Amino acid sequence: MKLILLGPPGAGKGTQADYLQKKLGICKLSTGDMLRAAVASGSAIGLKAKDIMAKGQLVSDDIMITLIRERIDQSDCKPGFILDGFPRTLTQAEALDATLSVLGKHLDRVIELQVDDKKLIERITGRFSCAKCGAGYHDLFKQPKQAGICDQCGHTTFSRRDDDKAETVIKRLEAYHRQTAPLLPYYRQKSVLSSVDGMADIAEVTRQINRALELDKKIMENG
Ligand code: AMP
Numbered sequence: 001m002k003l004i005l006l007g008p009p010g011a012g013k014g015t016q017a018d019y020l021q022k023k024l025g026i027c028k029l030s031t032g033d034m035l036r037a038a039v040a041s042g043s044a045i046g047l048k049a050k051d052i053m054a055k056g057q058l059v060s061d062d063i064m065i066t067l068i069r070e071r072i073d074q075s076d077c078k079p080g081f082i083l084d085g086f087p088r089t090l091t092q093a094e095a096l097d098a099t100l101s102v103l104g105k106h107l108d109r110v111i112e113l114q115v116d117d118k119k120l121i122e123r124i125t126g127r128f129s130c131a132k133c134g135a136g137y138h139d140l141f142k143q144p145k146q147a148g149i150c151d152q153c154g155h156t157t158f159s160r161r162d163d164d165k166a167e168t169v170i171k172r173l174e175a176y177h178r179q180t181a182p183l184l185p186y187y188r189q190k191s192v193l194s195s196v197d198g199m200a201d202i203a204e205v206t207r208q209i210n211r212a213l214e215l216d217k218k219i220m221e222n223g
Contacts, residue, residue, distance in 0.1 A: 001026060001080040001213070002107050003083065003109050003111065004086075005017055005083065006110055006183060007115065008117070008176040009169065010123040010127075010169070012115070016209055017030065017082045021082060024082075026079050026081055027081045027082070028084060029072070031068065031084070031085040031086040036161075049063065055168070056168040057171065061092055064087075064088070065091075068086050068096065072100075080108075090182055090183065111209055112194070112196070114196070120169070121173075122140070124169045126139035126140050127161075128158045128160045129159060130152065130158055131158055133150060133155065194212035
Protein backbone atom coordinates (compact mmCIF):
# COMPACT_ATOMS: atom_id res chain seq x y z
CA MET A 1 0.00 0.00 0.00
CA LYS A 2 1.26 3.48 -0.86
CA LEU A 3 -0.09 6.24 1.34
CA ILE A 4 0.39 9.91 2.04
CA LEU A 5 -0.45 11.52 5.36
CA LEU A 6 -1.21 15.16 4.69
CA GLY A 7 -1.80 17.88 7.22
CA PRO A 8 -0.27 20.86 8.96
CA PRO A 9 2.68 20.50 11.36
CA GLY A 10 1.51 19.01 14.65
CA ALA A 11 -1.57 17.36 13.13
CA GLY A 12 -0.38 13.94 14.32
CA LYS A 13 1.00 12.58 11.05
CA GLY A 14 4.07 11.07 12.74
CA THR A 15 2.03 9.26 15.40
CA GLN A 16 -0.37 7.80 12.86
CA ALA A 17 2.46 6.95 10.45
CA ASP A 18 4.16 4.94 13.25
CA TYR A 19 0.91 3.04 13.82
CA LEU A 20 0.40 2.32 10.12
CA GLN A 21 4.01 1.27 9.67
CA LYS A 22 3.61 -1.42 12.36
CA LYS A 23 0.14 -2.45 11.23
CA LEU A 24 0.88 -2.72 7.53
CA GLY A 25 4.57 -3.68 7.67
CA ILE A 26 5.49 -1.01 5.16
CA CYS A 27 8.12 1.69 5.45
CA LYS A 28 7.56 5.12 6.92
CA LEU A 29 9.27 7.96 5.13
CA SER A 30 9.29 11.13 7.19
CA THR A 31 11.09 13.87 5.28
CA GLY A 32 11.35 15.94 8.48
CA ASP A 33 13.18 13.04 10.20
CA MET A 34 15.38 12.51 7.14
CA LEU A 35 16.35 16.19 7.10
CA ARG A 36 16.99 16.32 10.86
CA ALA A 37 19.29 13.28 10.48
CA ALA A 38 21.06 15.05 7.59
CA VAL A 39 21.52 18.18 9.72
CA ALA A 40 22.85 16.11 12.65
CA SER A 41 25.33 14.28 10.41
CA GLY A 42 26.53 17.52 8.80
CA SER A 43 25.96 16.16 5.27
CA ALA A 44 25.75 18.47 2.24
CA ILE A 45 21.94 18.31 2.30
CA GLY A 46 21.93 18.96 6.05
CA LEU A 47 24.08 22.07 5.61
CA LYS A 48 21.70 23.42 2.97
CA ALA A 49 18.56 22.58 4.98
CA LYS A 50 19.58 23.73 8.46
CA ASP A 51 18.87 27.47 8.28
CA ILE A 52 15.78 27.03 6.13
CA MET A 53 14.27 24.62 8.65
CA ALA A 54 15.15 26.89 11.57
CA LYS A 55 13.19 29.68 9.85
CA GLY A 56 10.13 27.47 9.36
CA GLN A 57 10.43 27.62 5.58
CA LEU A 58 10.39 24.80 3.05
CA VAL A 59 13.57 23.17 1.76
CA SER A 60 13.89 23.31 -2.05
CA ASP A 61 11.80 20.99 -4.19
CA ASP A 62 14.93 19.68 -5.97
CA ILE A 63 16.49 18.45 -2.73
CA MET A 64 13.26 16.91 -1.46
CA ILE A 65 12.37 15.18 -4.71
CA THR A 66 15.85 13.63 -5.01
CA LEU A 67 15.70 12.48 -1.38
CA ILE A 68 12.33 10.75 -1.82
CA ARG A 69 13.06 9.33 -5.28
CA GLU A 70 16.15 7.55 -3.99
CA ARG A 71 14.33 6.27 -0.94
CA ILE A 72 11.15 4.83 -2.47
CA ASP A 73 13.20 2.85 -4.94
CA GLN A 74 14.98 0.92 -2.15
CA SER A 75 14.04 -2.68 -1.43
CA ASP A 76 12.38 -2.11 1.98
CA CYS A 77 9.86 0.20 0.30
CA LYS A 78 8.85 -2.32 -2.36
CA PRO A 79 5.81 -3.59 -0.36
CA GLY A 80 4.69 0.00 0.11
CA PHE A 81 5.29 3.17 2.08
CA ILE A 82 3.71 5.90 4.14
CA LEU A 83 4.84 9.40 3.32
CA ASP A 84 4.84 11.78 6.29
CA GLY A 85 5.71 15.36 5.36
CA PHE A 86 6.02 14.81 1.62
CA PRO A 87 4.78 16.13 -0.76
CA ARG A 88 4.49 19.69 0.54
CA THR A 89 4.19 21.54 -2.77
CA LEU A 90 2.42 20.91 -6.07
CA THR A 91 5.81 20.48 -7.76
CA GLN A 92 6.67 17.71 -5.27
CA ALA A 93 3.27 16.06 -5.79
CA GLU A 94 3.70 16.06 -9.56
CA ALA A 95 7.25 14.68 -9.26
CA LEU A 96 5.95 11.90 -6.99
CA ASP A 97 3.27 10.99 -9.55
CA ALA A 98 5.90 10.89 -12.29
CA THR A 99 8.27 8.74 -10.18
CA LEU A 100 5.52 6.29 -9.28
CA SER A 101 4.37 6.00 -12.84
CA VAL A 102 7.93 5.20 -14.02
CA LEU A 103 8.04 2.47 -11.33
CA GLY A 104 4.63 1.16 -12.49
CA LYS A 105 3.05 2.07 -9.13
CA HIS A 106 0.22 4.33 -8.03
CA LEU A 107 -0.91 6.02 -4.84
CA ASP A 108 -3.59 4.14 -2.94
CA ARG A 109 -4.78 6.90 -0.64
CA VAL A 110 -4.04 10.34 0.73
CA ILE A 111 -5.28 10.89 4.28
CA GLU A 112 -5.77 14.47 5.40
CA LEU A 113 -5.62 15.16 9.15
CA GLN A 114 -7.71 18.28 9.82
CA VAL A 115 -6.78 20.38 12.86
CA ASP A 116 -7.33 24.09 13.46
CA ASP A 117 -4.33 26.39 13.82
CA LYS A 118 -4.93 27.39 17.46
CA LYS A 119 -4.88 23.76 18.57
CA LEU A 120 -1.73 23.13 16.53
CA ILE A 121 0.24 25.88 18.22
CA GLU A 122 -0.70 24.44 21.64
CA ARG A 123 0.24 20.93 20.50
CA ILE A 124 3.56 21.80 18.90
CA THR A 125 4.97 24.21 21.45
CA GLY A 126 4.42 21.68 24.26
CA ARG A 127 6.09 18.68 22.69
CA PHE A 128 9.42 17.18 23.64
CA SER A 129 11.11 13.83 23.15
CA CYS A 130 13.57 11.46 24.75
CA ALA A 131 17.07 12.42 23.62
CA LYS A 132 18.02 8.73 23.37
CA CYS A 133 15.11 6.75 21.88
CA GLY A 134 13.01 9.60 20.47
CA ALA A 135 9.80 8.66 22.37
CA GLY A 136 7.44 11.63 22.17
CA TYR A 137 5.92 13.51 25.15
CA HIS A 138 3.91 16.68 25.78
CA ASP A 139 3.87 19.25 28.60
CA LEU A 140 0.08 19.16 28.85
CA PHE A 141 -1.08 15.91 27.30
CA LYS A 142 1.57 13.25 27.85
CA GLN A 143 4.16 13.62 30.59
CA PRO A 144 6.46 10.63 31.30
CA LYS A 145 4.86 8.38 33.96
CA GLN A 146 7.79 9.13 36.29
CA ALA A 147 8.88 12.77 36.02
CA GLY A 148 12.16 13.14 34.12
CA ILE A 149 12.46 9.46 33.12
CA CYS A 150 11.60 8.14 29.66
CA ASP A 151 8.82 5.51 29.82
CA GLN A 152 10.38 3.52 27.02
CA CYS A 153 14.12 3.44 27.68
CA GLY A 154 14.66 4.97 31.14
CA HIS A 155 16.86 7.75 29.78
CA THR A 156 16.77 11.06 31.67
CA THR A 157 17.51 13.70 29.06
CA PHE A 158 14.91 15.14 26.75
CA SER A 159 15.05 17.56 23.84
CA ARG A 160 12.79 19.99 22.02
CA ARG A 161 12.93 20.72 18.32
CA ASP A 162 14.42 24.12 17.46
CA ASP A 163 11.58 24.82 15.04
CA ASP A 164 8.87 24.08 17.66
CA LYS A 165 9.16 27.62 19.11
CA ALA A 166 5.90 29.59 18.81
CA GLU A 167 7.28 32.18 16.34
CA THR A 168 8.64 29.45 14.03
CA VAL A 169 5.47 27.38 14.32
CA ILE A 170 3.50 30.36 12.97
CA LYS A 171 5.85 30.50 9.94
CA ARG A 172 5.46 26.73 9.40
CA LEU A 173 1.68 27.06 9.49
CA GLU A 174 1.82 29.91 6.98
CA ALA A 175 3.96 27.72 4.70
CA TYR A 176 1.40 24.92 5.06
CA HIS A 177 -1.56 27.09 4.11
CA ARG A 178 0.23 28.79 1.24
CA GLN A 179 2.22 25.92 -0.28
CA THR A 180 0.78 22.60 0.92
CA ALA A 181 -2.98 23.15 1.25
CA PRO A 182 -3.33 23.41 -2.59
CA LEU A 183 -2.55 19.66 -2.63
CA LEU A 184 -5.99 18.96 -1.15
CA PRO A 185 -7.96 19.85 -4.31
CA TYR A 186 -5.18 18.19 -6.36
CA TYR A 187 -5.73 14.81 -4.67
CA ARG A 188 -9.49 15.28 -4.29
CA GLN A 189 -9.71 15.60 -8.03
CA LYS A 190 -7.84 12.29 -8.37
CA SER A 191 -10.40 10.66 -6.01
CA VAL A 192 -7.75 9.44 -3.57
CA LEU A 193 -8.35 11.92 -0.73
CA SER A 194 -9.96 11.00 2.61
CA SER A 195 -10.20 13.54 5.43
CA VAL A 196 -10.22 12.62 9.12
CA ASP A 197 -10.78 14.69 12.25
CA GLY A 198 -7.28 15.31 13.59
CA MET A 199 -8.75 17.12 16.63
CA ALA A 200 -10.09 13.83 18.00
CA ASP A 201 -7.99 11.74 20.39
CA ILE A 202 -5.25 9.53 18.93
CA ALA A 203 -7.27 6.28 19.05
CA GLU A 204 -10.26 7.89 17.34
CA VAL A 205 -8.06 9.34 14.58
CA THR A 206 -6.61 5.85 14.07
CA ARG A 207 -10.14 4.42 13.84
CA GLN A 208 -11.09 6.99 11.24
CA ILE A 209 -7.94 6.23 9.23
CA ASN A 210 -8.63 2.51 9.43
CA ARG A 211 -12.12 3.15 8.14
CA ALA A 212 -10.74 5.21 5.28
CA LEU A 213 -8.34 2.42 4.39
CA GLU A 214 -10.92 -0.29 5.03
CA LEU A 215 -8.31 -1.91 7.24
CA ASP A 216 -10.94 -2.93 9.76
CA LYS A 217 -12.66 -4.99 7.09
CA LYS A 218 -9.43 -6.70 6.03
CA ILE A 219 -8.43 -7.42 9.64
CA MET A 220 -11.83 -9.02 10.29
CA GLU A 221 -11.62 -11.05 7.08
CA ASN A 222 -8.18 -12.34 8.08
CA GLY A 223 -9.33 -13.10 11.65
P1 AMP B 1 8.36 18.21 9.75
O1 AMP B 1 9.11 17.38 10.73
O2 AMP B 1 7.61 17.39 8.73
O3 AMP B 1 7.48 19.25 10.39
O4 AMP B 1 9.46 19.01 8.90
C1 AMP B 1 10.36 19.90 9.52
C2 AMP B 1 10.92 20.87 8.49
O5 AMP B 1 11.64 20.15 7.49
C3 AMP B 1 9.89 21.68 7.72
O6 AMP B 1 9.45 22.82 8.43
C4 AMP B 1 10.67 22.03 6.46
O7 AMP B 1 11.62 23.07 6.71
C5 AMP B 1 11.46 20.76 6.22
N1 AMP B 1 10.73 19.80 5.34
C6 AMP B 1 10.26 18.57 5.68
N2 AMP B 1 9.66 17.98 4.64
C7 AMP B 1 9.72 18.87 3.61
C8 AMP B 1 9.26 18.86 2.27
N3 AMP B 1 8.59 17.81 1.76
N4 AMP B 1 9.51 19.95 1.50
C9 AMP B 1 10.19 21.00 1.98
N5 AMP B 1 10.64 21.10 3.24
C10 AMP B 1 10.42 20.03 4.06
